[in-house]
Amino acid sequence: MIFDWSYGFAVAMTVRTTQEVMLRHHFDLEVDGVLDTLFEIYGNMVDEEMAKEEIEPFTFLLVLRKL
Template sequence: MIFDWSYGFAVAMTVRAAQEVMLHHHFNLEVDGVLDTLFEIYGNMVDEEMAKEEIEPFTFLLVLRKL
């Protein structure tokens, strides 16, 4: 599978790195091509939204402390 190296691709691969195992186990996926297609579509959607307007990324931090 060939991806364009774009902002959407970078976002899709970052999300994939964090979510792939969970999605694989949750949906009991036996074929890896399903996730390839899913994240390719997701990357394209991010690129389309970026073309419409600038997307402002945000970061949040959660600190848990034992009382």
């Protein structure tokens, strides 16, 4: 199956999967509409920046260790 998603949409959905629970808890959100709009705007912003110049993605790893 091939999806016709923009790069910004893919980035927004990836970020949403990792941040949605934290945002819901922090802002006490119970409706999806607010987050749907937020990540739609974020995806559009990523697409706009990609149109200006190539954005190089990066990955980082953080290890927390109890002392």
